[in-house]
């Protein structure tokens with residue numbers, strides 16, 4: 001039997017290279033149908049034609065699907081573990097860490113990394129690469145302009161040191177911006193970064209199928225240096241990490257063992 005959803009995601013793959021087969025269907029289908037209706041289209045075949053010919057609609061579609069919610073210092077307890085336990089251990093062995101924020105959205109996560117790292121190590125020569133599949137969020141990340149609400153969890157001294165504030169608007173200072181390189185990248189299809197010391201991928205795989213997630217964690221293992229760390233989101237967990245060469249290092253942190 002014809003399946004309009006599968007036909008539609010085949011078209012999306014042809015147009016964008018984004019393989020929605022690797023994302024959980026119920027969530028994706030719900031979001032696609034609601035967006036389609038909001039632009040006045042009634043069926044997926046017509047919607048695919050619209051996306052093919054209208055770049056603005058296509059950008060809007062990708063932006064809607066990719067769910068970009070983020071904030072600075074998201075889940076503070078985990079950033080404290082990173083700052084007090086994980087990073088000191090990594091810095092002790094290496095004064096030029098390579099850190100990858102994968103699925104960085106509008107930048108709050110890599111900027112948080114840059115702040116935590118700057119607080120810990122003023123002399124190091126570290127590199128932070130931040131990637132996402134959505135051009136629109138990367139543009140906003142590079143601009144580094146946010147509403148103060150994005151910083152509710154951020155320690156107050158960080159806010160004062162790394163931002164310029166104008167009423168409700170906060171701007172990341174250039175000294176912090178220059179520590180991060182933002183790049184477009186599709187985690188499901190593109191070659192991964194290598195020689196990574198700390199890989200941060202939080203609240204991204206929740207939208208992926210179990211198979212896509214398992215395969216990505218195997219790629220992350222290859223991406224890391226021996227003893228490198230993977231930092232995942234607060235609702236995520238790797239079952240039987242040793243099977244892919246990780247051991248738990250703390251809640252939400254896994255260390256490459258082989």
Ligand SMILES: C[S@@+](CC[C@H](N)C(=O)[O-])C[C@H]1O[C@@H](n2cnc3c(N)ncnc32)[C@H](O)[C@@H]1O
Nearest residue numbers: 066069070103105132133134186187202203204
């Ligand atoms: C909810 S945000 C998470 C942002 C940040 N990591 C955090 O925890 O606050 C999820 C991000 O994953 C990105 N994403 C989804 N699929 C992706 C893919 N295949 N490759 C790269 N990024 C992807 C989305 O564009 C979105 O910006």
